[in-house]
Amino acid sequence: MGNEASVAVPEVKPVETFRDDFTFANSPKAIRRFPFPFTEDSYMYSVNIEPHNGGPAGSPYAPAFDIDEHYLSEVEERRKVLAEDPSRCTVLEHMMPAQWDTLELLMESLSTDYPDYFVLTRDGDQWTWENRLLGIKDTFTFGDPDTLPYEPFEYITRQVQGDFTLHDQRDNMLYMDGGMLTCQADWSLQFDLGMNFYEWHGPVPRAHEMGVFERALKYLLNLRVGEPVRRLNWTMTVHPRMDTSPENYHKWGIDRATVTPENVGDYAHLRVELQSLYRLPRSNAVLFSIRCYLISLNELVTIPKWAKRMHRVIKTLPEDLADYKGFIGYRPMVVDYLAPFDDGAELTPGAAPE
Amino acid sequence: MILSQQAKIPVRVTGVERVTPSIKTFTFEREDSAPLPSFSGGSHIVVEMRGGERTYRNPYSLMSPPEDYPSAYQISVRCDDQGRGGAQYMHERVREGDEMTISGPANLFPLTVTAPRHVLIAGGIGITPFLAQLHELRQRGLAYELHYQYRDAEGAAFRDRLAARFGDQTRFYESGRDQYVDPTAILADQPLGTHAYVCGPAGLTQAVHEAAAELGWPARNVHSEEFAAPPPGKPFKVVLERSQREVEVPANASALEAIEEAGIQPSCSCRGGSCGQCEQTVLEGDIDHNDHFLSDEAKARNSSMMICVSRARSDRVVLDL
Ligand code: HEM
Numbered sequence: 008m009g010n011e012a013s014v015a016v017p018e019v020k021p022v023e024t025f026r027d028d029f030t031f032a033n034s035p036k037a038i039r040r041f042p043f044p045f046t047e048d049s050y051m052y053s054v055n056i057e058p059h060n061g062g063p064a065g066s067p068y069a070p071a072f073d074i075d076e077h078y079l080s081e082v083e084e085r086r087k088v089l090a091e092d093p094s095r096c097t098v099l100e101h102m103m104p105a106q107w108d109t110l111e112l113l114m115e116s117l118s119t120d121y122p123d124y125f126v127l128t129r130d131g132d133q134w135t136w137e138n139r140l141l142g143i144k145d146t147f148t149f150g151d152p153d154t155l156p157y158e159p160f161e162y163i164t165r166q167v168q169g170d171f172t173l174h175d176q177r178d179n180m181l182y183m184d185g186g187m188l189t190c191q192a193d194w195s196l197q198f199d200l201g202m203n204f205y206e207w208h209g210p211v212p213r214a215h216e217m218g219v220f221e222r223a224l225k226y227l228l229n230l231r232v233g234e235p236v237r238r239l240n241w242t243m244t245v246h247p248r249m250d251t252s253p254e255n256y257h258k259w260g261i262d263r264a265t266v267t268p269e270n271v272g273d274y275a276h277l278r279v280e281l282q283s284l285y286r287l288p289r290s291n292a293v294l295f296s297i298r299c300y301l302i303s304l305n306e307l308v309t310i311p312k313w314a315k316r317m318h319r320v321i322k323t324l325p326e327d328l329a330d331y332k333g334f335i336g337y338r339p340m341v342v343d344y345l346a347p348f349d350d351g352a353e354l355t356p357g358a359a360p361e
Numbered sequence: 362m363i364l365s366q367q368a369k370i371p372v373r374v375t376g377v378e379r380v381t382p383s384i385k386t387f388t389f390e391r392e393d394s395a396p397l398p399s400f401s402g403g404s405h406i407v408v409e410m411r412g413g414e415r416t417y418r419n420p421y422s423l424m425s426p427p428e429d430y431p432s433a434y435q436i437s438v439r440c441d442d443q444g445r446g447g448a449q450y451m452h453e454r455v456r457e458g459d460e461m462t463i464s465g466p467a468n469l470f471p472l473t474v475t476a477p478r479h480v481l482i483a484g485g486i487g488i489t490p491f492l493a494q495l496h497e498l499r500q501r502g503l504a505y506e507l508h509y510q511y512r513d514a515e516g517a518a519f520r521d522r523l524a525a526r527f528g529d530q531t532r533f534y535e536s537g538r539d540q541y542v543d544p545t546a547i548l549a550d551q552p553l554g555t556h557a558y559v560c561g562p563a564g565l566t567q568a569v570h571e572a573a574a575e576l577g578w579p580a581r582n583v584h585s586e587e588f589a590a591p592p593p594g595k596p597f598k599v600v601l602e603r604s605q606r607e608v609e610v611p612a613n614a615s616a617l618e619a620i621e622e623a624g625i626q627p628s629c630s631c632r633g634g635s636c637g638q639c640e641q642t643v644l645e646g647d648i649d650h651n652d653h654f655l656s657d658e659a660k661a662r663n664s665s666m667m668i669c670v671s672r673a674r675s676d677r678v679v680l681d682l
Binding site: 108226234288 | 398399400401403404427429464465466467468471473474475501581584630636637638640
């Protein structure tokens with residue numbers, strides 16, 4: 008279990024952009040704490056679920072919900088996406104208790120992990136929430152949506168990095184009954200809304216046949232309050248673009264064709280999702296948090312071990328996975344870019360930068 | 362920080378009340394009087410009972426109202442002749458002021474809150490999860506009715522409380538006076554999309570499932586919760602292929618308990634054959650299945666077992682563990 012001392016207070020940068028001029032970049036500190044996902048020289052799907060019970064001080068695994076230097080940028084990007092398309096945040100009506108559960112979990116976690124930035128004061132059902140990074144201080148009645156400027160789920164997830172989905176559990180199945188989705192890797196809430204666990208995982212190659220989803224679902228159905236779990240997922244994205252949604256495919260799909268051997272180090276980004284799953288107490292719903300991290304190849308190769316391992320993983324990734332993840336077209340350029348960094352030396356196990 | 366990362370919650374027993382000749386209600390509070398985790402109607406906790414000839418860990422439904430920040434949890438335990446050791450332990454040894462350990466709440470019997478109407482059918486001690494669910498149904502403004510069957514007035518736990526709070530939605534049946542729940546009659550007139558929930562003796566559960574099927578109800582609209590007690594049986598040997606260990610399972614312990622005793626902690630949750638978490642692949646051996654998780658076909662295949670309640674017919678079972 009993490010504690011306050013193990014969660015470093017992040018320095019938060021002024022707003023950078025995830026579109027148009029793409030001013031987003033990682034500081035050396037952010038690079039070192041990047042959740043690099045590869046612990047071996049090759050990659051295949053597995054039931055990679057582990058308890059979400061803290062991690063090394065300063066790492067993204069230490070807090071319940073990681074706040075980092077990109078906080079203001081990501082909150083602003085979310086605001087822009089929602090202004091263009093409010094349906095990116097949709098929650099079905101029966102999920103109102105789960106909305107309050109989410110608000111409580113996020114407020115409690117953030118104020119405990121980052122007491123300098125977030126303060127929650129409770130006086131019975133009169134709650135005051137202070138977000139010093141955004142200059143927000145609101146008093147509301149817990150349980151009464153009319154006392155907040157948005158519904159409780161939207162209110163709090165507008166103030167947190169990463170996407171969230173909400174899942175009702177019925178008849179031994181999880182359903183996608185709500186979400187806040189503004190930085191997703193090419194899937195759509197409006198399309199998946201109401202679907203069950205197998206249905207929304209429909210497009211994923213191999214994993215169904217491997218029994219991955221059957222075992223993962225069984226695990227999640229038994230998730231207990233206070234015992235969250237986590238896993239990492241990854242793909243590649245051209246430019247540091249958060250919003251790679253099907254809705255805006257016309258804006259970013261074309262980017263893939265613009266990658267050249269000259270710009271690949273700058274354009275191609277490893278996109279890692281630190282996913283955590285919580286059983287919510289009152290609603291028995293499951294909250295799925297998808298915290299997205301982006302790192303350009305130029306940034307990544309500043310860590311020699313990662314450069315070597317990334318080279319080996321991308322080079323040997325099966326065709327169908329590279330195709331599904333959407334980078335099969337520019338994969339040869341990624342491999343050629345990384346090859347000079349890989350001397351073939353045997354690497355220590357694990358993903359730590361060394 | 363991960364909130365309340367407590368697989369185990371230390372509690373003090375702050376109340377023991379005999380509600381009928383064979384049922385006692387236990388109240389648990391946290392040592393430091395901090396609130397316990399909130400929970401949803403239908404949840405259970407696993408209570409750990411130590412200090413006897415062996416440790417028991419039994420699941421019990423939470424019957425206290427699922428309010429915000431509960432200061433206490435309540436469960437009820439029935440003790441009868443064939444009751445498992447845990448129930449006897451609770452009745453004979455647990456006193457007010459005792460320290461015990463419980464798990465956090467988990468829910469294997471949740472309400473389908475998208476349904477417009479809910480029919481709850483309880484037999485005997487099976488009333489406990491419904492005590493919590495009734496509050497939730499009322500809070501969510503959903504339509505419901507409760508049918509509660511018990512043997513005689515003396516054994517009718519919580520009848521008066523139910524009559525007072527939920528009286529107009531409740532019907533009582535005293536089987537000792539030949540009043541029985543009639544599942545077909547109850548389910549026949551329900552509007553489309555109604556969900557039914559049953560908790561009680563195996564016969565009642567089966568009757569409700571059968572009546573619903575006959576009336577053409579979709580199977581997913583009928584829910585039941587039944588925790589199996591790990592039944593005693595003949596001793597057998599478990600070979601753990603991957604751990605390279607052999608464990609003897611004595612007559613009065615489950616395979617899971619014996620494996621835990623040997624210092625190995627397989628994944629598990631409800632310990633009553635309901636959740637499926639402790640399923641293990643069987644490489645060799647003939648299994649006597651006692652769980653409510655595997656389908657009949659899966660049981661016949663004999664390729665996996667719930668180690669919390671199932672035993673072996675053969676002298677030896679080889680697990681991929
Ligand atoms: C409630 C929890 C979860 C949600 C909401 C979720 C959602 C999704 C979605 C929307 C996709 C993209 C599918 C598409 O292409 O349209 C996906 C992909 C995937 N999911 Fe999940 N998922 C969940 C839990 C899990 C778990 C526990 C596992 C464990 C193994 C898992 C494994 C995968 C894998 C392997 C992929 C393919 C990813 C890739 O190759 O990029 N998911 N998931």
